[in-house]
Amino acid sequence: MTRTAYRFVPFTIKQDLAAEPTYSAFCVSGDEKECEQSSDEWLTPHPVEVWMREHTRETGHSRYRREFVDYAEVTQHDV
Template sequence: MVTRATYRFREHGIVPDPLGLPDHQAVCVSGDDTECGADSGLLQDGDALARWMFEHTRDTGHLRFRAAQWGYALVEPRAWK
């Protein structure tokens, strides 16, 4: 018995998820020998992140942060041509 298979490969693309709200996060990287490592956690908006960074600087004198905005993406199949 011979089994035959037909494979149809589809191309996919990555698009922003319109329903996903971005998260913001910062980690304090101040320090001479070791980084502070204080983490804001995920925050819902840039203003909340800025407040966290300002308060951390006020409380510690630390000025250097690694900051990111995390977005959401979808993988969607591309339409056939």
């Protein structure tokens, strides 16, 4: 039986602050076909909530899929 020694390579994952995170929501109301209207992407969550309230008021739709998107960088450290 042979043994293989794996070298542990440490790395860190950090949010990439150079790329702004975005918030958005998609309406998923509907039975056979989802509505799929979108709030578009925003840099803060508030405009997305405003859009959802307005969309619900106009259509009666009440289910949304929300997305938060950010970017990450992985840094591998030399041992």
